[in-house]
Ligand SMILES: Cc1ncc(C[n+]2csc(CCOP(=O)(O)OP(=O)(O)O)c2C)c(N)n1
C-alpha cells in the first residue's frame with residue numbers, strides 16, 4: 001500500500017474543498033508519524049462531518065486513528081452504523097461490509113494480505129458499533145476469534161443503535177429507556193469483554209474516550225499483538241448524547257463517570273502476547 005491513499009483525479013483537484021486538500025497534504029501519516037499528543041495539529045478527518053455534537057464514537061475514531069502503528073499499511077473494516085461517517089471521511093484505507101459481516105470480511109482480507117505481502121505486516125482493524133459486534137455480528141465475530149484470525153476488533157460502544165434512531169442493543173444498560181425502547185431494557189449488558197477472553201482473544205482491553213492515552217495504547221497493542229499472536233479485542237465506551245439524552249458538552253464527564261463505576265479500565269493478555277510485546281518493544 002502507498003502513503004498516497006487519497007490521490008485526487010487531476011481534473012478535479014481544483015474543485016476540492018480546503019479541508020480535503022489539507023487532508024491530502026497533512027493527513028495522519030503523509031507528514032510523518034503522529035500520536036494522540038499531536039491531535040489538533042494535523043488533519044485526520046474532513047469537516048464538517050455528519051456526527052452529532054459531542055459524539056463519543058467520532059472521538060473514539062479520532063483517537064484510534066492517531067494510535068495506529070502503521071497507518072499506511074492498515075485497512076479498517078467497518079459496518080453500517082454511526083462510525084461509518086467519520087471513517088469514510090478520513091485518509092485511511094476503509095471498507096464497509098454488510099451489517100454484522102465485518103469479522104468474516106476482515107478474516108478473508110487478512111489471509112489474502114498475508115499471502116500477497118509475506119514480508120510485510122498489513123494490519124486489518126475492525127472498527128464498528130456495539131450493535132455490529134454484540135448483536136447482529138456476534139456469531140461472525142466469535143467464530144473469527146475461535147479460528148484465531150490475526151485481526152484486531154474494536155467495539156465503539158455507545159450502548160444503543162445510534163444510527164437508526166435509538167433501538168436497544170445487547171450492550172445497552174439494564175433499564176435504559178431509548179426512543180425505540182420506551183419500556184426500558186430488560187436485561188444487563190452482554191459481557192462481550194469476558195466472552196472475548198474465553199473465545200480465543202489473546203489481548204483484550206476495556207477503555208473509555210475520557211482516557212485517550214489508555215485508549216491509544218490499547219489499540220496500538222491490539223494491532224501489534226494481532227500481527228503474530230492472535231485475535232485481539234478493545235471495547236471503547238463512547239457515550240451518545242443524542243440517544244441517551246444528555247448535553248453534548250457532557251460526553252467526557254459521562255465517560256469519566258463510567259470509568260469510575262461500571263466501565264472500569266481493564267486489560268488482559270496471554271503470556272505469549274506479553275512475551276511478544278516485550279520482544280518487539282526491546283528491538
Ligand atoms: C443487515 C442489516 N440489518 C440492519 C441494518 C440497519 N442498521 C444500520 S446501522 C444499524 C445499527 C447500528 O448500531 P451500532 O452497531 O450500535 O452502531 P451505532 O450506529 O450505534 O454507532 C442498523 C440496525 C442494516 N444496515 N443491515
Ligand SMILES: [Mg+2]
Nearest residue numbers: 129130160162
Ligand atoms: Mg451503537
